[in-house]
Amino acid sequence: MSVAQQSVTSGRAARIRWGMSDSLVLARRNLEHVRQIPEKLIDATIQPLMFVLLFAYVFGGAIHVSGGGYREYLLGGIFVQTLTFGIIGPATSIATDLTEGIVDRFRSLPMSRSAFLYGHLISDLASALLALTIMTFAGLIVGWRIHTPPAEAIAGFALLTLFAFTMLWVGMLLGLLARTPDAVTGVAFIVIFPLTFVANTFVPVGSLPEGLRQIAEYNPISAVAAATRTLFGNPTAIPPNAAWPLEHAVLSSLMWCALALLVVVPLTIRRYRVRTSG
Amino acid sequence: MPAGGGVRAEGLGKRYDALWALRDVDLDVPPGTVLGLLGHNGAGKTTAIRILTTLAEPSAGSASVAGLDVVADAARVRERIGLAGQYATVDGLLTARANLEMIGRLYHLPRARAHTRALELLERLGLADVADGLVKTFSGGMRRRLDLAASLVGEPPVLFLDEPTTGLDPQGRNDLWELLRELVDDGTTLVLTTQYLEEADRLADTIVVLDRGRIVASGQPSELKARVGGDRIAVTLAGGEGLASAEDALRSFADGPSLVEAHELRVTVPVRAGSRLVEVVRALDAAGVDAVDVHRREATLDDVFLTVTGSNGHDAERHEALAP
8 A cells, every 4th residue: 555545535646636736735844944944955055065165175186086187076976975965854854843743733634645755855855956056066166077968967967866866765764763853963974974985985996995995896875976977077086996886887876776765765655654653 | 525523433442552542432422512521641532532533543443523434534534624732733933824824735725725714714813913923933822822723724524622721821711712612603513632620611512531541421511510519618727636527517518528638638528509618617617627728619620530430530640551
Protein backbone atom coordinates (compact mmCIF):
# COMPACT_ATOMS: atom_id res chain seq x y z
CA MET A 1 0.00 0.00 0.00
CA SER A 2 1.39 3.38 -0.90
CA VAL A 3 1.13 6.20 1.60
CA ALA A 4 -0.95 8.17 -0.87
CA GLN A 5 -3.61 5.51 -0.86
CA GLN A 6 -5.26 7.03 2.18
CA SER A 7 -6.03 10.15 0.23
CA VAL A 8 -9.33 11.87 0.05
CA THR A 9 -11.14 11.60 -3.18
CA SER A 10 -11.87 8.40 -4.95
CA GLY A 11 -10.28 8.01 -8.35
CA ARG A 12 -6.60 7.68 -8.97
CA ALA A 13 -6.24 10.82 -11.10
CA ALA A 14 -7.99 13.01 -8.53
CA ARG A 15 -5.89 11.51 -5.78
CA ILE A 16 -2.67 12.27 -7.59
CA ARG A 17 -3.83 15.80 -8.41
CA TRP A 18 -4.75 16.54 -4.78
CA GLY A 19 -1.57 14.88 -3.60
CA MET A 20 0.43 17.28 -5.75
CA SER A 21 -1.63 20.25 -4.65
CA ASP A 22 -1.21 19.32 -0.96
CA SER A 23 2.54 18.86 -1.42
CA LEU A 24 2.84 22.30 -2.99
CA VAL A 25 0.83 23.89 -0.16
CA LEU A 26 3.23 22.34 2.35
CA ALA A 27 6.29 23.24 0.27
CA ARG A 28 5.06 26.82 0.33
CA ARG A 29 4.72 26.62 4.09
CA ASN A 30 8.36 25.51 4.39
CA LEU A 31 9.51 28.31 2.11
CA GLU A 32 7.49 30.77 4.19
CA HIS A 33 9.55 29.62 7.19
CA VAL A 34 12.65 30.79 5.35
CA ARG A 35 11.11 34.22 5.04
CA GLN A 36 10.60 34.30 8.81
CA ILE A 37 14.03 32.84 9.60
CA PRO A 38 16.31 33.93 6.76
CA GLU A 39 19.25 32.20 8.52
CA LYS A 40 17.79 28.95 7.22
CA LEU A 41 19.08 29.96 3.80
CA ILE A 42 22.71 30.27 4.95
CA ASP A 43 23.28 26.62 4.01
CA ALA A 44 22.14 27.31 0.50
CA THR A 45 23.69 30.72 -0.09
CA ILE A 46 26.54 31.97 2.05
CA GLN A 47 28.08 28.62 2.92
CA PRO A 48 28.77 27.51 -0.69
CA LEU A 49 29.98 30.98 -1.56
CA MET A 50 32.33 30.90 1.42
CA PHE A 51 33.70 27.49 0.47
CA VAL A 52 34.36 28.55 -3.12
CA LEU A 53 36.23 31.67 -2.00
CA LEU A 54 38.12 30.04 0.89
CA PHE A 55 39.37 27.11 -1.10
CA ALA A 56 40.06 29.09 -4.25
CA TYR A 57 42.13 31.73 -2.49
CA VAL A 58 43.45 30.01 0.66
CA PHE A 59 44.35 26.54 -0.64
CA GLY A 60 44.46 27.42 -4.31
CA GLY A 61 48.17 28.13 -4.26
CA ALA A 62 49.13 25.12 -2.15
CA ILE A 63 47.37 22.32 -4.00
CA HIS A 64 48.54 21.43 -7.49
CA VAL A 65 46.40 19.52 -9.90
CA SER A 66 47.75 18.12 -13.13
CA GLY A 67 45.87 19.02 -16.30
CA GLY A 68 44.54 22.42 -15.22
CA GLY A 69 44.35 24.99 -12.42
CA TYR A 70 43.11 24.18 -8.91
CA ARG A 71 40.02 26.35 -9.28
CA GLU A 72 38.97 24.32 -12.33
CA TYR A 73 39.33 21.21 -10.18
CA LEU A 74 37.81 22.66 -7.03
CA LEU A 75 34.29 23.38 -8.24
CA GLY A 76 33.33 19.75 -8.81
CA GLY A 77 34.23 19.07 -5.17
CA ILE A 78 32.40 22.12 -3.80
CA PHE A 79 29.24 21.21 -5.72
CA VAL A 80 29.15 17.73 -4.23
CA GLN A 81 30.12 18.77 -0.73
CA THR A 82 27.47 21.47 -0.53
CA LEU A 83 24.76 19.17 -1.86
CA THR A 84 25.78 16.53 0.69
CA PHE A 85 25.31 19.11 3.43
CA GLY A 86 21.78 19.37 2.01
CA ILE A 87 21.01 16.33 4.20
CA ILE A 88 20.77 18.62 7.22
CA GLY A 89 17.93 20.85 5.92
CA PRO A 90 15.14 18.25 5.56
CA ALA A 91 16.45 16.29 8.54
CA THR A 92 16.14 19.20 10.96
CA SER A 93 12.86 20.52 9.63
CA ILE A 94 11.20 17.08 9.68
CA ALA A 95 12.56 16.33 13.16
CA THR A 96 11.26 19.72 14.34
CA ASP A 97 7.81 19.16 12.84
CA LEU A 98 7.61 15.77 14.54
CA THR A 99 8.40 17.18 17.98
CA GLU A 100 5.70 19.82 17.62
CA GLY A 101 2.02 19.01 17.30
CA ILE A 102 1.76 20.19 13.72
CA VAL A 103 1.97 16.70 12.20
CA ASP A 104 -1.13 15.71 14.21
CA ARG A 105 -2.89 18.72 12.74
CA PHE A 106 -1.95 17.62 9.21
CA ARG A 107 -2.99 14.05 9.93
CA SER A 108 -6.43 15.14 11.06
CA LEU A 109 -7.01 16.94 7.75
CA PRO A 110 -8.43 15.34 4.62
CA MET A 111 -5.11 15.75 2.84
CA SER A 112 -2.77 13.30 1.17
CA ARG A 113 -0.71 11.67 3.88
CA SER A 114 2.50 11.56 1.88
CA ALA A 115 2.25 15.29 1.06
CA PHE A 116 4.12 16.04 4.27
CA LEU A 117 7.23 14.30 2.92
CA TYR A 118 6.86 15.59 -0.63
CA GLY A 119 6.34 19.14 0.65
CA HIS A 120 9.71 18.95 2.37
CA LEU A 121 11.28 17.35 -0.69
CA ILE A 122 10.04 20.12 -2.99
CA SER A 123 11.07 23.04 -0.79
CA ASP A 124 14.46 21.55 -0.01
CA LEU A 125 15.07 20.73 -3.67
CA ALA A 126 14.32 24.38 -4.45
CA SER A 127 16.93 25.47 -1.94
CA ALA A 128 19.46 22.93 -3.31
CA LEU A 129 18.95 24.33 -6.80
CA LEU A 130 19.47 27.84 -5.45
CA ALA A 131 22.74 26.70 -3.87
CA LEU A 132 23.79 25.09 -7.17
CA THR A 133 23.09 28.33 -9.03
CA ILE A 134 25.05 30.42 -6.54
CA MET A 135 28.02 28.04 -6.67
CA THR A 136 27.98 28.08 -10.46
CA PHE A 137 28.18 31.87 -10.57
CA ALA A 138 30.76 32.04 -7.77
CA GLY A 139 32.82 29.49 -9.70
CA LEU A 140 32.62 31.49 -12.90
CA ILE A 141 33.78 34.58 -10.99
CA VAL A 142 36.88 32.85 -9.55
CA GLY A 143 37.83 31.48 -12.96
CA TRP A 144 36.13 28.08 -13.25
CA ARG A 145 34.79 27.28 -16.74
CA ILE A 146 32.69 24.62 -18.45
CA HIS A 147 34.63 23.23 -21.43
CA THR A 148 32.15 20.68 -22.75
CA PRO A 149 29.34 21.02 -25.32
CA PRO A 150 25.93 22.07 -23.90
CA ALA A 151 24.50 18.53 -23.88
CA GLU A 152 27.27 17.29 -21.61
CA ALA A 153 27.10 20.39 -19.42
CA ILE A 154 23.37 19.84 -18.99
CA ALA A 155 24.05 16.22 -18.13
CA GLY A 156 26.46 17.52 -15.48
CA PHE A 157 23.79 19.66 -13.86
CA ALA A 158 21.25 16.85 -14.19
CA LEU A 159 23.60 14.49 -12.36
CA LEU A 160 24.10 17.05 -9.59
CA THR A 161 20.32 17.46 -9.28
CA LEU A 162 19.88 13.69 -9.02
CA PHE A 163 22.59 13.62 -6.37
CA ALA A 164 20.90 16.47 -4.45
CA PHE A 165 17.58 14.61 -4.66
CA THR A 166 19.22 11.47 -3.26
CA MET A 167 20.79 13.38 -0.38
CA LEU A 168 17.41 14.96 0.48
CA TRP A 169 15.86 11.50 0.86
CA VAL A 170 18.74 10.53 3.12
CA GLY A 171 18.06 13.70 5.11
CA MET A 172 14.35 12.93 5.41
CA LEU A 173 15.14 9.45 6.71
CA LEU A 174 17.58 10.92 9.22
CA GLY A 175 14.91 13.40 10.37
CA LEU A 176 12.42 10.57 10.88
CA LEU A 177 14.96 8.49 12.82
CA ALA A 178 16.16 11.31 15.07
CA ARG A 179 14.63 11.76 18.49
CA THR A 180 15.17 15.51 18.56
CA PRO A 181 16.13 18.19 16.03
CA ASP A 182 19.39 18.81 17.93
CA ALA A 183 20.42 15.20 17.54
CA VAL A 184 20.21 15.63 13.76
CA THR A 185 22.97 18.21 13.51
CA GLY A 186 25.38 16.17 15.60
CA VAL A 187 24.82 12.96 13.67
CA ALA A 188 24.88 14.72 10.32
CA PHE A 189 28.22 16.38 11.01
CA ILE A 190 30.04 13.24 12.10
CA VAL A 191 28.80 11.49 8.95
CA ILE A 192 29.16 14.28 6.43
CA PHE A 193 32.58 15.64 7.34
CA PRO A 194 34.60 12.43 6.93
CA LEU A 195 32.47 11.43 3.95
CA THR A 196 33.16 14.63 2.06
CA PHE A 197 36.80 15.08 3.14
CA VAL A 198 38.09 11.53 2.72
CA ALA A 199 37.39 11.90 -0.97
CA ASN A 200 38.65 13.72 -4.03
CA THR A 201 36.56 16.78 -3.22
CA PHE A 202 39.40 19.17 -2.38
CA VAL A 203 42.58 17.21 -3.08
CA PRO A 204 43.30 14.56 -5.72
CA VAL A 205 43.13 11.01 -4.32
CA GLY A 206 46.69 10.42 -5.45
CA SER A 207 47.94 12.78 -2.75
CA LEU A 208 46.23 10.84 0.08
CA PRO A 209 48.16 8.35 2.23
CA GLU A 210 47.63 4.63 1.60
CA GLY A 211 44.49 3.38 3.31
CA LEU A 212 42.69 6.69 3.11
CA ARG A 213 43.35 6.69 -0.60
CA GLN A 214 41.55 3.36 -1.09
CA ILE A 215 38.61 4.59 0.95
CA ALA A 216 38.49 7.79 -1.07
CA GLU A 217 38.53 5.89 -4.37
CA TYR A 218 35.46 3.86 -3.39
CA ASN A 219 33.71 6.79 -1.70
CA PRO A 220 30.53 7.62 -3.68
CA ILE A 221 31.26 11.30 -3.09
CA SER A 222 34.48 10.90 -5.11
CA ALA A 223 32.60 9.26 -7.95
CA VAL A 224 30.07 12.07 -8.16
CA ALA A 225 32.75 14.78 -7.95
CA ALA A 226 34.81 13.05 -10.67
CA ALA A 227 31.71 12.59 -12.84
CA THR A 228 30.85 16.27 -12.48
CA ARG A 229 34.39 17.26 -13.47
CA THR A 230 34.26 14.91 -16.45
CA LEU A 231 30.93 16.25 -17.66
CA PHE A 232 32.10 19.87 -17.33
CA GLY A 233 35.48 19.14 -18.94
CA ASN A 234 37.48 20.04 -15.82
CA PRO A 235 40.63 18.21 -14.69
CA THR A 236 39.74 15.02 -12.79
CA ALA A 237 43.25 14.15 -11.57
CA ILE A 238 42.33 10.46 -11.43
CA PRO A 239 45.50 8.40 -11.04
CA PRO A 240 46.12 5.81 -13.80
CA ASN A 241 45.57 2.76 -11.57
CA ALA A 242 42.42 4.08 -9.81
CA ALA A 243 39.58 1.85 -8.66
CA TRP A 244 36.76 0.95 -11.05
CA PRO A 245 34.14 3.38 -9.66
CA LEU A 246 36.51 6.29 -10.13
CA GLU A 247 37.56 5.18 -13.63
CA HIS A 248 33.89 4.99 -14.64
CA ALA A 249 32.74 7.96 -12.59
CA VAL A 250 29.54 8.88 -14.48
CA LEU A 251 28.23 5.31 -14.58
CA SER A 252 29.17 4.58 -10.97
CA SER A 253 27.59 7.88 -9.79
CA LEU A 254 24.31 6.90 -11.40
CA MET A 255 24.56 3.47 -9.84
CA TRP A 256 25.33 4.89 -6.38
CA CYS A 257 22.34 7.25 -6.57
CA ALA A 258 20.00 4.52 -7.82
CA LEU A 259 21.16 2.13 -5.12
CA ALA A 260 20.81 4.75 -2.38
CA LEU A 261 17.29 5.68 -3.53
CA LEU A 262 16.23 2.05 -3.78
CA VAL A 263 17.23 1.53 -0.16
CA VAL A 264 16.39 4.89 1.39
CA VAL A 265 13.00 5.71 -0.20
CA PRO A 266 11.14 2.61 1.06
CA LEU A 267 12.80 2.91 4.47
CA THR A 268 11.78 6.57 4.69
CA ILE A 269 8.16 5.87 3.76
CA ARG A 270 7.95 2.99 6.20
CA ARG A 271 9.57 5.00 8.99
CA TYR A 272 7.19 7.89 8.30
CA ARG A 273 4.21 5.58 8.68
CA VAL A 274 5.58 4.22 11.94
CA ARG A 275 6.30 7.67 13.36
CA THR A 276 2.86 8.97 12.47
CA SER A 277 0.62 6.16 13.68
CA GLY A 278 -0.62 4.96 17.04
CA MET B 1 -23.21 12.30 2.49
CA PRO B 2 -24.20 9.69 5.08
CA ALA B 3 -26.94 10.89 7.37
CA GLY B 4 -26.10 12.14 10.81
CA GLY B 5 -23.10 13.82 12.28
CA GLY B 6 -23.07 11.67 15.40
CA VAL B 7 -20.34 9.65 17.07
CA ARG B 8 -20.62 6.02 18.16
CA ALA B 9 -18.19 3.63 19.76
CA GLU B 10 -18.57 0.01 20.78
CA GLY B 11 -16.15 -1.84 23.01
CA LEU B 12 -13.42 0.62 22.05
CA GLY B 13 -9.99 -0.19 23.45
CA LYS B 14 -6.41 0.88 22.94
CA ARG B 15 -3.45 -1.03 24.25
CA TYR B 16 0.10 0.26 24.52
CA ASP B 17 2.20 -2.82 25.27
CA ALA B 18 0.77 -4.19 28.54
CA LEU B 19 -1.20 -1.04 29.34
CA TRP B 20 -4.79 -0.59 28.27
CA ALA B 21 -5.06 3.18 27.90
CA LEU B 22 -8.70 2.70 26.98
CA ARG B 23 -10.93 -0.29 27.49
CA ASP B 24 -14.51 -1.35 26.74
CA VAL B 25 -15.68 2.14 25.96
CA ASP B 26 -19.16 2.52 24.47
CA LEU B 27 -20.29 5.95 23.34
CA ASP B 28 -23.37 7.26 21.60
CA VAL B 29 -23.44 10.92 20.74
CA PRO B 30 -26.52 11.89 18.72
CA PRO B 31 -25.98 14.55 16.03
CA GLY B 32 -26.05 18.09 17.33
CA THR B 33 -25.36 17.15 20.95
CA VAL B 34 -22.38 17.55 23.25
CA LEU B 35 -20.48 14.75 24.94
CA GLY B 36 -18.17 15.65 27.80
CA LEU B 37 -15.40 13.17 28.54
CA LEU B 38 -14.47 13.83 32.14
CA GLY B 39 -11.39 12.46 33.83
CA HIS B 40 -8.00 13.14 35.34
CA ASN B 41 -4.73 13.07 33.42
CA GLY B 42 -4.06 9.57 32.17
CA ALA B 43 -7.72 8.53 32.31
CA GLY B 44 -7.80 7.85 28.55
CA LYS B 45 -9.54 11.00 27.34
CA THR B 46 -6.88 11.96 24.82
CA THR B 47 -6.56 8.37 23.62
CA ALA B 48 -10.31 8.30 22.94
CA ILE B 49 -10.08 11.57 20.99
CA ARG B 50 -7.09 10.31 19.00
CA ILE B 51 -8.95 7.18 17.95
CA LEU B 52 -12.12 9.05 17.02
CA THR B 53 -10.13 11.55 14.93
CA THR B 54 -8.22 8.75 13.09
CA LEU B 55 -4.86 9.68 14.63
CA ALA B 56 -4.61 6.32 16.39
CA GLU B 57 -6.08 2.95 15.52
CA PRO B 58 -8.09 1.10 18.15
CA SER B 59 -6.72 -2.20 19.48
CA ALA B 60 -10.26 -3.41 20.16
CA GLY B 61 -13.82 -2.50 19.27
CA SER B 62 -15.01 -0.07 16.64
CA ALA B 63 -16.06 3.53 16.29
CA SER B 64 -17.82 5.64 13.72
CA VAL B 65 -18.03 9.36 13.16
CA ALA B 66 -20.78 10.81 10.97
CA GLY B 67 -21.71 7.25 10.10
CA LEU B 68 -18.21 6.44 8.81
CA ASP B 69 -15.90 3.86 10.35
CA VAL B 70 -12.82 5.57 11.80
CA VAL B 71 -10.50 2.84 10.51
CA ALA B 72 -11.97 1.69 7.22
CA ASP B 73 -13.18 5.13 6.15
CA ALA B 74 -10.49 7.22 7.86
CA ALA B 75 -9.95 9.53 4.89
CA ARG B 76 -13.63 10.42 4.65
CA VAL B 77 -13.93 10.82 8.40
CA ARG B 78 -11.20 13.49 8.18
CA GLU B 79 -13.37 15.47 5.77
CA ARG B 80 -16.06 15.74 8.44
CA ILE B 81 -14.17 16.47 11.62
CA GLY B 82 -12.35 19.33 13.24
CA LEU B 83 -9.79 18.74 15.97
CA ALA B 84 -8.24 21.06 18.50
CA GLY B 85 -5.69 19.05 20.41
CA GLN B 86 -4.41 19.50 23.90
CA TYR B 87 -1.22 21.05 22.59
CA ALA B 88 -1.99 23.87 20.18
CA THR B 89 -1.12 22.38 16.81
CA VAL B 90 -0.47 25.48 14.79
CA ASP B 91 2.68 26.55 13.00
CA GLY B 92 4.67 29.05 15.07
CA LEU B 93 6.64 30.26 12.08
CA LEU B 94 3.61 31.35 10.10
CA THR B 95 1.24 34.23 10.72
CA ALA B 96 -2.20 33.48 12.15
CA ARG B 97 -3.77 34.15 8.75
CA ALA B 98 -1.21 32.02 6.86
CA ASN B 99 -1.90 29.12 9.24
CA LEU B 100 -5.62 29.20 8.53
CA GLU B 101 -5.14 29.73 4.80
CA MET B 102 -2.81 26.76 4.64
CA ILE B 103 -5.34 24.59 6.45
CA GLY B 104 -8.09 25.84 4.13
CA ARG B 105 -5.98 24.82 1.13
CA LEU B 106 -5.41 21.41 2.70
CA TYR B 107 -9.20 21.07 3.00
CA HIS B 108 -9.06 21.74 -0.75
CA LEU B 109 -10.86 25.06 -0.61
CA PRO B 110 -10.11 27.35 -3.56
CA ARG B 111 -7.47 29.97 -2.74
CA ALA B 112 -9.94 32.89 -2.50
CA ARG B 113 -12.31 30.88 -0.31
CA ALA B 114 -9.46 29.82 1.98
CA HIS B 115 -8.57 33.49 2.35
CA THR B 116 -12.07 34.71 3.23
CA ARG B 117 -12.64 31.75 5.55
CA ALA B 118 -9.42 32.62 7.39
CA LEU B 119 -10.53 36.23 7.83
CA GLU B 120 -14.00 35.16 9.02
CA LEU B 121 -12.57 32.87 11.67
CA LEU B 122 -9.94 35.36 12.86
CA GLU B 123 -12.77 37.85 13.30
CA ARG B 124 -14.98 35.35 15.09
CA LEU B 125 -12.27 34.31 17.54
CA GLY B 126 -11.13 37.84 18.27
CA LEU B 127 -7.81 37.48 16.48
CA ALA B 128 -8.47 39.92 13.64
CA ASP B 129 -6.01 42.52 14.91
CA VAL B 130 -3.18 39.98 15.16
CA ALA B 131 -3.99 38.27 11.85
CA ASP B 132 -0.56 39.08 10.43
CA GLY B 133 1.34 38.46 13.65
CA LEU B 134 3.75 35.56 13.85
CA VAL B 135 2.17 32.78 15.93
CA LYS B 136 5.31 32.09 17.97
CA THR B 137 4.87 35.54 19.53
CA PHE B 138 1.30 34.69 20.67
CA SER B 139 0.27 34.05 24.26
CA GLY B 140 -0.97 30.59 25.23
CA GLY B 141 -4.58 31.77 25.12
CA MET B 142 -4.18 33.27 21.66
CA ARG B 143 -2.61 30.07 20.36
CA ARG B 144 -5.51 28.04 21.74
CA ARG B 145 -8.00 30.31 20.04
CA LEU B 146 -6.10 30.02 16.78
CA ASP B 147 -6.01 26.27 17.19
CA LEU B 148 -9.76 26.29 17.62
CA ALA B 149 -10.11 28.47 14.52
CA ALA B 150 -7.97 25.93 12.67
CA SER B 151 -10.35 23.17 13.71
CA LEU B 152 -13.30 25.14 12.30
CA VAL B 153 -11.83 25.91 8.87
CA GLY B 154 -13.55 22.97 7.19
CA GLU B 155 -16.94 23.75 8.79
CA PRO B 156 -16.93 20.27 10.30
CA PRO B 157 -20.21 18.68 11.40
CA VAL B 158 -18.32 16.96 14.22
CA LEU B 159 -15.86 18.82 16.40
CA PHE B 160 -13.37 17.27 18.85
CA LEU B 161 -11.78 19.45 21.50
CA ASP B 162 -9.20 18.08 23.89
CA GLU B 163 -9.23 20.18 27.08
CA PRO B 164 -10.16 23.32 25.16
CA THR B 165 -10.07 25.71 28.11
CA THR B 166 -6.76 24.65 29.66
CA GLY B 167 -4.56 27.72 29.79
CA LEU B 168 -7.37 30.20 29.22
CA ASP B 169 -8.21 32.95 31.69
CA PRO B 170 -11.79 33.07 33.08
CA GLN B 171 -12.88 35.62 30.47
CA GLY B 172 -11.40 33.56 27.65
CA ARG B 173 -13.09 30.48 29.01
CA ASN B 174 -16.49 32.15 29.10
CA ASP B 175 -16.02 33.45 25.54
CA LEU B 176 -15.09 29.98 24.40
CA TRP B 177 -18.10 28.39 26.09
CA GLU B 178 -20.33 30.90 24.37
CA LEU B 179 -18.78 30.18 20.99
CA LEU B 180 -19.15 26.44 21.48
CA ARG B 181 -22.81 26.92 22.43
CA GLU B 182 -23.37 28.83 19.16
CA LEU B 183 -21.70 26.07 17.14
CA VAL B 184 -23.85 23.43 18.81
CA ASP B 185 -26.99 25.50 18.28
CA ASP B 186 -26.07 25.53 14.59
CA GLY B 187 -26.05 21.73 14.59
CA THR B 188 -22.42 20.84 15.28
CA THR B 189 -21.82 17.66 17.25
CA LEU B 190 -19.22 18.29 19.91
CA VAL B 191 -16.99 15.90 21.83
CA LEU B 192 -14.84 17.59 24.43
CA THR B 193 -12.61 16.45 27.23
CA THR B 194 -12.20 18.24 30.50
CA GLN B 195 -10.94 17.82 34.04
CA TYR B 196 -13.58 20.20 35.34
CA LEU B 197 -17.00 19.02 36.39
CA GLU B 198 -18.25 22.57 36.07
CA GLU B 199 -17.21 22.76 32.42
CA ALA B 200 -18.78 19.41 31.57
CA ASP B 201 -21.92 20.50 33.43
CA ARG B 202 -22.09 23.80 31.53
CA LEU B 203 -21.61 22.39 28.06
CA ALA B 204 -22.41 18.71 27.85
CA ASP B 205 -25.70 16.94 27.19
CA THR B 206 -24.06 13.71 28.28
CA ILE B 207 -21.10 13.23 30.55
CA VAL B 208 -18.91 10.14 30.50
CA VAL B 209 -16.49 9.79 33.41
CA LEU B 210 -13.30 7.90 32.58
CA ASP B 211 -10.98 6.36 35.10
CA ARG B 212 -7.89 4.44 34.05
CA GLY B 213 -9.26 3.87 30.59
CA ARG B 214 -12.71 2.65 31.63
CA ILE B 215 -16.06 4.32 31.90
CA VAL B 216 -16.97 4.57 35.58
CA ALA B 217 -20.10 6.69 35.23
CA SER B 218 -22.17 8.26 32.51
CA GLY B 219 -25.38 10.13 32.11
CA GLN B 220 -26.88 13.58 31.85
CA PRO B 221 -25.21 16.23 33.99
CA SER B 222 -28.32 16.44 36.17
CA GLU B 223 -28.25 12.68 36.80
CA LEU B 224 -24.59 12.75 37.62
CA LYS B 225 -25.01 15.70 39.93
CA ALA B 226 -27.93 14.00 41.64
CA ARG B 227 -25.63 11.06 42.30
CA VAL B 228 -22.72 13.14 43.40
CA GLY B 229 -24.78 15.56 45.43
CA GLY B 230 -24.71 19.31 45.40
CA ASP B 231 -22.37 21.71 47.13
CA ARG B 232 -19.77 20.67 49.64
CA ILE B 233 -19.04 22.18 53.02
CA ALA B 234 -15.43 21.82 54.07
CA VAL B 235 -14.34 22.43 57.66
CA THR B 236 -10.69 22.79 58.58
CA LEU B 237 -9.82 22.34 62.25
CA ALA B 238 -7.21 23.76 64.57
CA GLY B 239 -6.26 20.27 65.82
CA GLY B 240 -6.83 16.61 65.04
CA GLU B 241 -8.78 15.85 68.24
CA GLY B 242 -11.90 17.65 66.89
CA LEU B 243 -12.28 15.52 63.72
CA ALA B 244 -14.84 13.07 65.14
CA SER B 245 -17.03 15.72 66.78
CA ALA B 246 -16.93 17.85 63.60
CA GLU B 247 -18.05 14.84 61.58
CA ASP B 248 -20.90 14.29 64.03
CA ALA B 249 -21.94 17.93 63.95
CA LEU B 250 -22.02 17.97 60.15
CA ARG B 251 -24.08 14.79 59.85
CA SER B 252 -27.40 16.57 60.19
CA PHE B 253 -26.66 18.64 57.06
CA ALA B 254 -25.10 15.81 55.07
CA ASP B 255 -26.52 14.40 51.86
CA GLY B 256 -23.98 11.61 51.65
CA PRO B 257 -20.91 10.14 53.32
CA SER B 258 -18.37 12.56 54.71
CA LEU B 259 -14.71 12.64 53.80
CA VAL B 260 -12.23 12.95 56.63
CA GLU B 261 -8.71 13.95 55.64
CA ALA B 262 -6.85 13.61 58.93
CA HIS B 263 -3.50 14.96 57.74
CA GLU B 264 -5.24 18.03 56.32
CA LEU B 265 -7.36 18.37 59.52
CA ARG B 266 -10.32 18.66 57.15
CA VAL B 267 -13.83 17.20 57.06
CA THR B 268 -15.89 17.57 53.88
CA VAL B 269 -19.56 16.67 53.41
CA PRO B 270 -21.99 17.01 50.54
CA VAL B 271 -24.84 19.15 51.90
CA ARG B 272 -28.56 19.08 51.20
CA ALA B 273 -29.97 21.88 49.12
CA GLY B 274 -31.08 24.77 51.30
CA SER B 275 -28.52 24.16 54.05
CA ARG B 276 -27.32 27.47 55.42
CA LEU B 277 -23.70 28.04 56.20
CA VAL B 278 -24.49 30.06 59.28
CA GLU B 279 -26.41 27.13 60.79
CA VAL B 280 -23.47 24.87 60.08
CA VAL B 281 -21.18 27.25 61.93
CA ARG B 282 -23.57 27.38 64.90
CA ALA B 283 -23.77 23.57 65.03
CA LEU B 284 -19.99 23.30 64.99
CA ASP B 285 -19.73 25.89 67.74
CA ALA B 286 -22.32 24.12 69.84
CA ALA B 287 -20.31 20.88 69.50
CA GLY B 288 -17.21 22.72 70.71
CA VAL B 289 -15.35 22.27 67.44
CA ASP B 290 -12.42 24.64 67.01
CA ALA B 291 -12.73 25.42 63.28
CA VAL B 292 -10.17 27.68 61.56
CA ASP B 293 -12.04 27.64 58.24
CA VAL B 294 -15.53 26.76 57.09
CA HIS B 295 -16.46 27.16 53.45
CA ARG B 296 -18.92 26.04 50.88
CA ARG B 297 -17.87 25.00 47.33
CA GLU B 298 -19.26 23.34 44.23
CA ALA B 299 -18.73 19.63 43.64
CA THR B 300 -15.57 18.82 41.66
CA LEU B 301 -14.29 15.93 39.62
CA ASP B 302 -12.62 14.59 42.77
CA ASP B 303 -16.05 14.45 44.43
CA VAL B 304 -17.43 12.55 41.45
CA PHE B 305 -14.67 10.01 41.78
CA LEU B 306 -15.13 9.79 45.50
CA THR B 307 -18.81 9.02 45.06
CA VAL B 308 -18.43 6.69 42.11
CA THR B 309 -15.24 4.79 42.84
CA GLY B 310 -14.48 5.54 46.48
CA SER B 311 -11.10 7.01 45.62
CA ASN B 312 -10.28 10.46 44.39
CA GLY B 313 -9.16 9.08 41.05
CA HIS B 314 -5.68 10.55 41.12
CA ASP B 315 -4.20 7.06 40.99
CA ALA B 316 -4.89 7.19 37.28
CA GLU B 317 -2.07 9.66 36.93
CA ARG B 318 0.39 6.95 37.82
CA HIS B 319 -0.53 5.19 34.56
CA GLU B 320 -0.80 1.88 36.31
CA ALA B 321 -0.58 -1.12 34.08
CA LEU B 322 -3.93 -2.79 33.64
CA ALA B 323 -2.85 -5.96 31.99
CA PRO B 324 -5.72 -8.06 30.64
